[in-house]
Amino acid sequence: MSSTYFNDIWHQSQHECELLSTIDYERQHQDVETTVATMNATVGSVAADADAKALLQSSLYEFYLRYICLSNRLEDVYDNMIQPQKRQLVRKLLDACLGRVVELKHDLVNIDLMEFSYNDEVVERLRLTPMETELRIPRYFLRERQQELEFRKKTMQEILVKLGWLEEHEMEETVTTEIEAIRMLQMHERARQGRLRAHFMKEIRILKEKGKSEERSEKERSDSGLLAAMKIQKMWRGHTARRITRRRKMEEMILIGMLPPPPAVVKERAEKLEKLQHNEKRYQAQALYGKQFEERQRALQEEIRAKHGASMKEDIADEIRAWVKDCYDKTGKLPDFPSEDQGGSLHIFSRPGTESEHSRSSARSSKESRKTKSKSPARSGDLNVNENQEEEVSFQPAPSVCLPDIRAEIDLFNDTWRDKDETGVLSQAAYEDMIYSDKYQEVELEFRRAVDDVMRQEIELLQTAVGKKVKKSSKKTRRSGKKSKKKKEKDLTPDRTTESLYEELVTNGIIRKYPELRIKQFLGDKALTARNGTNPSPGDIRQILTEYCILPLGSDAIHNCTPLIRSILLAGPRGSGKKALLHAICTEVGAVLFDLTPANIVGKYPGKSGLIMLIHLVLKVSRLLQPAVIYMGDAERPFMKKIPKTDRTDPKRLKKDLPKLIKNIAPEDRVIFVGTSNLPWEADQKLMQSVYNRFIYIPRPDYGAMSHAWKTLLHEYSGGISNLDTSAMAKISDGYTIGAIDACLKEVMTCKRKLQLRTQPLTNAELINVLCSRDPVYREEEEAFESWWSKTPLGRRRQRFLELEEERLLEEQAQAAKQGNGNKKKGLS
Numbered sequence: 001m002s003s004t005y006f007n008d009i010w011h012q013s014q015h016e017c018e019l020l021s022t023i024d025y026e027r028q029h030q031d032v033e034t035t036v037a038t039m040n041a042t043v044g045s046v047a048a049d050a051d052a053k054a055l056l057q058s059s060l061y062e063f064y065l066r067y068i069c070l071s072n073r074l075e076d077v078y079d080n081m082i083q084p085q086k087r088q089l090v091r092k093l094l095d096a097c098l099g100r101v102v103e104l105k106h107d108l109v110n111i112d113l114m115e116f117s118y119n120d121e122v123v124e125r126l127r128l129t130p131m132e133t134e135l136r137i138p139r140y141f142l143r144e145r146q147q148e149l150e151f152r153k154k155t156m157q158e159i160l161v162k163l164g165w166l167e168e169h170e171m172e173e174t175v176t177t178e179i180e181a182i183r184m185l186q187m188h189e190r191a192r193q194g195r196l197r198a199h200f201m202k203e204i205r206i207l208k209e210k211g212k213s214e215e216r217s218e219k220e221r222s223d224s225g226l227l228a229a230m231k232i233q234k235m236w237r238g239h240t241a242r243r244i245t246r247r248r249k250m251e252e253m254i255l256i257g258m259l260p261p262p263p264a265v266v267k268e269r270a271e272k273l274e275k276l277q278h279n280e281k282r283y284q285a286q287a288l289y290g291k292q293f294e295e296r297q298r299a300l301q302e303e304i305r306a307k308h309g310a311s312m313k314e315d316i317a318d319e320i321r322a323w324v325k326d327c328y329d330k331t332g333k334l335p336d337f338p339s340e341d342q343g344g345s346l347h348i349f350s351r352p353g354t355e356s357e358h359s360r361s362s363a364r365s366s367k368e369s370r371k372t373k374s375k376s377p378a379r380s381g382d383l384n385v386n387e388n389q390e391e392e393v394s395f396q397p398a399p400s401v402c403l404p405d406i407r408a409e410i411d412l413f414n415d416t417w418r419d420k421d422e423t424g425v426l427s428q429a430a431y432e433d434m435i436y437s438d439k440y441q442e443v444e445l446e447f448r449r450a451v452d453d454v455m456r457q458e459i460e461l462l463q464t465a466v467g468k469k470v471k472k473s474s475k476k477t478r479r480s481g482k483k484s485k486k487k488k489e490k491d492l493t494p495d496r497t498t499e500s501l502y503e504e505l506v507t508n509g510i511i512r513k514y515p516e517l518r519i520k521q522f523l524g525d526k527a528l529t530a531r532n533g534t535n536p537s538p539g540d541i542r543q544i545l546t547e548y549c550i551l552p553l554g555s556d557a558i559h560n561c562t563p564l565i566r567s568i569l570l571a572g573p574r575g576s577g578k579k580a581l582l583h584a585i586c587t588e589v590g591a592v593l594f595d596l597t598p599a600n601i602v603g604k605y606p607g608k609s610g611l612i613m614l615i616h617l618v619l620k621v622s623r624l625l626q627p628a629v630i631y632m633g634d635a636e637r638p639f640m641k642k643i644p645k646t647d648r649t650d651p652k653r654l655k656k657d658l659p660k661l662i663k664n665i666a667p668e669d670r671v672i673f674v675g676t677s678n679l680p681w682e683a684d685q686k687l688m689q690s691v692y693n694r695f696i697y698i699p700r701p702d703y704g705a706m707s708h709a710w711k712t713l714l715h716e717y718s719g720g721i722s723n724l725d726t727s728a729m730a731k732i733s734d735g736y737t738i739g740a741i742d743a744c745l746k747e748v749m750t751c752k753r754k755l756q757l758r759t760q761p762l763t764n765a766e767l768i769n770v771l772c773s774r775d776p777v778y779r780e781e782e783e784a785f786e787s788w789w790s791k792t793p794l795g796r797r798r799q800r801f802l803e804l805e806e807e808r809l810l811e812e813q814a815q816a817a818k819q820g821n822g823n824k825k826k827g828l829s
Contacts, residue, residue, distance in 0.1 A: 114533030575739025635675030
């Protein structure tokens with residue numbers, strides 16, 4: 001597809017984003033309490049609260065789905081567009097839209113009091129399929145860090161080979177000994193002799209059958225009609241058998257690559273290969289134009305500094321001196337110069353009536369200051385989701401941090417690109433005039449800061465000369481006040497490099513190599529209709545982990561503007577895919593995996609000092625190698641009240657340090673703590689909830705997910721040869737997890753059985769016999785998981801809300817009954 005095609009999609013997406021953000025901004029500034037009060041005046045309080053909540057949920061869910069569709073489209077544009085300046089703008093808008101999706105997801109969780117939200121009416125009104133509502137993970141997460149990830153893989157491979165845990169597979173070092181060569185020759189010679197003997201015995205058998213046929217009686221030979229029919233039958237059966245054998249042989253030769261495949265298969269493979277090559281050319285063009293863009297930016301910046309630097313400094317200094325003189329003439333006092341945190345001289349000339357032609361960057365700087373001011377309340381407000389919101393139920397949406405960024409990028413697009421005439425422009429190189437304008441503003445800001453420092457000193461000298469006592473800037477005191485609130489963590493390894501710390505953790509098995517799995521490999525589709533919050537579909541689980549873990553870890557811009565989640569617990573029966581989801585999170589963002597499972601740290605870093613060093617190393621290296629995932633399997637064991645005597649792993653070793661570790665994950669760190677548990681109800685819930693912010697329950701799959709899993713896994717293991725009835729197997733395996741099905745197929749589909757598939761098709765009985773030897777997920781276990789989830793902070797809030805709603809409903813019914821009885825008495829009287 002041409003660049004013009006993606007340019008048109010970009011313009012359409014920008015127009016839709018502008019309309020959507022305008023409506024979203026207006027909705028956000030509406031007062032929900034006013035709406036509820038208006039409804040209270042017309043209907044009862046219970047009905048008003050219920051209607052207001054349903055209306056708000058429907059509105060938020062519609063914005064949520066529309067932002068998802070918009071983000072998917074912008075991701076496709078960013079991946080295929082080549083022009084570097086356009087890509088910059090699309091990237092910022094994409095990150096802002098993805099951040100808004102995450103914000104809306106947190107608002108929906110607070111309204112529905114469930115991790116999973118549904119609204120079939122909205123989906124039907126927008127005419128979306130469940131597949132279109134699934135959020136796509138941006139491809140740039142991995143593609144733009146490809147060299148870094150390859151270097152990290154190579155480093156880990158070298159460390160593991162040096163430790164002897166992996167073997168180097170090099171063809172040059174493979175030498176066949178004399179004994180092995182003799183055995184190989186013997187094997188082939190015996191096989192050749194066996195084939196010859198079999199052929200000889202076949203010829204003897206044919207000769208014997210010929211002799212018997214010649215001795216048949218004349219009576220049998222006289223029956224010419226029967227003989228003719230038998231001959232025709234024999235010839236037809238031989239022909240069909242040879243045709244089947246020929247077709248099977250052809251398929252086998254195509255499979256092993258000895259013959260070219262049929263034209264249709266060749267065409268399909270050629271199309272895939274052509275698409276891959278086309279994408280590779282696009283990526284190379286993007287890298288080339290991006291490199292040229294950066295080089296031109298540096299060249300123009302140096303040119304502006306050399307040509308306009310001196311005059312720019314003089315103009316800024318004269319402007320500030322004129323302002324000081326004007327203030328002194330009007331008030332008789334020397335003014336206080338704004339500090340650097342306040343914006344310096346930009347703060348002076350950005351006031352109404354003091355606009356200057358030299359303050360070109362004032363709009364941008366004020367925009368940035370708004371960003372920094374608006375980050376902290378949204379973050380701190382979301383941290384209390386699991387702590388202090390259990391008693392009071394409120395569904396007021398949080399103020400958005402990403403919406404001002406979206407509107408700023410839309411304004412920039414409208415000013416620069418919307419009406420830009422690009423007819424006849426085939427080159428995808430950057431525009432020189434735009435680079436010059438941007439770099440001129442950057443250089444001006446740089447010189448303005450330097451001039452501000454000089455002018456502060458001049459004003460202080462003037463104040464001293466006049467006799468006024470100089471006020472010291474409060475900037476340092478404010479900063480020291482912030483630092484004093486949180487003690488700076490002591491660095492226990494100041495003299496060690498990142499490479500040595502990484503090698504130490506790899507050597508001790510704390511940093512682990514993980515299999516590369518994509519989140520799409522967690523089999524199952526999104527829910528087609530609304531479900532209970534404790535029974536989500538596999539697609540819903542994929543989406544919530546994308547929003548909670550993958551997006552904040554993958555992009556620094558998304559992480560900075562979305563509510564902070566430091567830790568998450570994945571709970572579900574054995575084989576439900578918890579560890580596969582962990583590996584998928586790491587793979588999608590290229591994260592480093594730290595394993596703090598109790599069984600993994602046995603005998604490592606012993607004693608109290610060793611444990612302190614372990615926590616320090618994990619936190620330090622995870623910050624240096626962001627993004628990072630800290631993992632703990634069997635997450636309930638550190639918080640168990642009674643440890644079995646047979647357990648030698650000392651699981652309570654990290655009990656006191658885990659809350660400290662979670663709190664030390666700073667808001668700017670792209671680090672998340674992920675725990676998995678099969679038996680979460682065995683832990684002390686209060687202690688566990690002090691460590692984990694979110695709790696995700698992964699139930700056993702339903703019929704649809706099970707049928708899809710059988711089809712996919714059977715095709716993977718049998719190469720598409722098996723024609724097994726997957727519908728029957730999905731019914732029979734109801735109650736089992738996909739992990740149990742995968743293990744069952746691995747046990748049945750051995751190498752020998754795969755070779756026999758052409759002559760002996762796979763039967764249901766083979767799989768059922770192996771499946772029966774495994775334990776299903778019993779109803780008691782499911783009830784235990786549901787009971788545990790109801791004791792989580794979000795579960796308790798939902799239970800409390802339902803109780804309040806039920807009490808209010810009963811009160812309304814009682815009042816209505818009293819009024820009805822009163823009306824009856826009046827009628828009788």
